[in-house]
Amino acid sequence: MINTAVMLAGGKGTRLRPLTYTTPKPLLPVGNLPIMDHILSLLHLHGFKKIVIAVNYLAEKIINHLVAKWVDTDLEIVAPLIHPADTADAVRKLSNYIDEDFIVTMGDVITNINLRSFADHHEKNGTLASIALIEVPSLRDFGAVLVDQNGYIYHFLEKPDLQEMYVTSIAFAMLSTRRVNLFANLANSGFYAFKHEILDILEENPHLMDFGKHVFPWLLENGYRISGWYASDAYWVDVGRPATFLRANFDLLDGYAEPLKPYGKAVDGNFFGENVELRHGATIIPPVALGDNVEIDGGAVIGPYAVVGSDTFIGKQTKIRNSVIIGKTTILENVLVENSILAKNILVENDTVIKENSVIGDGVVIRRGSVLGPGATVYISQR
Incomplete structure (x- = not known):
């Protein structure tokens, strides 16, 4: 049984700036728990014993x-501090900590993939490498794969457009003796399983830096079989942009990623941490998640979909709705926050409006009567 997992948690999270200027993406909260805690809890639930975490950017935190x-x-x-060029290079640099077959997970994804079933499939199948595949509405932002009728991966396409995907699928279907799945948008989830032998291949081929772009195509070209494991009915979202960060938080409130759930005690469709104070006249519209030591004054309306x-x-x-307030923040009277993200240590003064896809970075003060949005980004320069 595979007991070791490698978590890649060293990226800079540039698409989530300014949130990631001061907080590494794996520590950004989804449902008031860091992303990486959700993945660690999932690994623990599925019986993994040893977790090797690649850290780099803001590693100390x-x-x-x-x-x-x-x-x-x-x-x-x-959690060794390493300085990798890309995903495969990170595993290469962690090889001294890996002494058996292993899986690779991302530290910036929210998913309830059954990682034990995935690891068991890999062991039973006997291939050098396996990839957990997810079905997505569009392949524009994902690495796409073609899979034959036996579940073996046949070809990789890195973020193809519609025409490229169509032409490649038809070409392989016509030229191949193996049936190719032309209908499902199967994408690389970023969750892999490997035999220990892969570490020798990475050591002998230092030019292989990224799994999707380099390692898997190289394996196919050199006659290795790669198994595709379809994570049917699994929830999966890459928390890589403000929009998907919000989506992941709201999906957790709705229970879409069970057994993952927000922090706190579940009460009538909401989740409450410790020492929450709802003063007389405060209104909570589910679903809402409140962390520890949250104080809500009278007449405030929180929700729906507020973390x-x-x-x-x-x-x-x-009024706070369809928004995430990461914490340690003071929002004064008669403020509207909707469809936005506020980081930590923020002061929002009276009569302010923050709306429509706005992102406010750590330590910002929003002065009285300000109107921000749609699409405002406010942060303190890191220079």
Whole structure:
């Protein structure tokens, strides 16, 4: 049985700036829990024992979090600081910590994929590599794969447009003796399983830097079989942009990613942390998640689809809906926040409007009467 998982958690999360200027993407909260905690909990649930975490960008914050949250669990976690060029290079640089067959997970995805079933499939199938595949509405932002009737991956396309996907699929179907799946939009989920032998291949071929772009095509060209495992009915979202960050938070509120769920005690469709104070006249419209030490003044309306992080105060007559407040923030009176993301340590003064896909970075002060949005991005320069 495979007991080792490698988590890739070193990326800069540039598409989520300004949120990631001060917080590494794996520590951004979804449902008031860091993304990487959801993945670690999933690995623990499915019986993995050793987790090797590749850290690089803002590594100290990730390591401090692991020590504070996970050191007293029965998981063996090691988190070496490395400086990889890409995903495969990260695994190459972690090879001294891997002593058996293993799976690879992303540290910036929310999913409920059954990772034990995936690992068992890989062992039973006997291929050098396996990829967990997901079906997506469009392949524009994903690495696409063609799979034959036996579940073996036949060809890779890196973020193809519609015409490229169609022409390639038809060509392989006409030239091949194997039936190719032409109808499902099967994409690379970023979750892999490998025999230990892959580490020798990576060491002997230092030019192989990225799994999707380099390693898997190289394996096919050199006669290795790659198994595709279809993660049917699994929830999966890449938390790589503000829109998908919001979506992941709201989907967790709706229960789409069970057994993953928001932090706190479930009460009437909401999730409440400790020491939540709802003053007289405050209104909660489910679904809502409130972290620890959240204080909501009278006349405020929170929800639907609001996630408010710990140590946050929300003043009278303020409305928060379809938004995420990451935490340690003060929002004063008669403020409207909708369809937006606020980071930490923010002060929003009275009579302010923040709306429609706005993102506010750490430590910002929004002055009284400001109107931000649609699409406003406000942050303190990191230079």
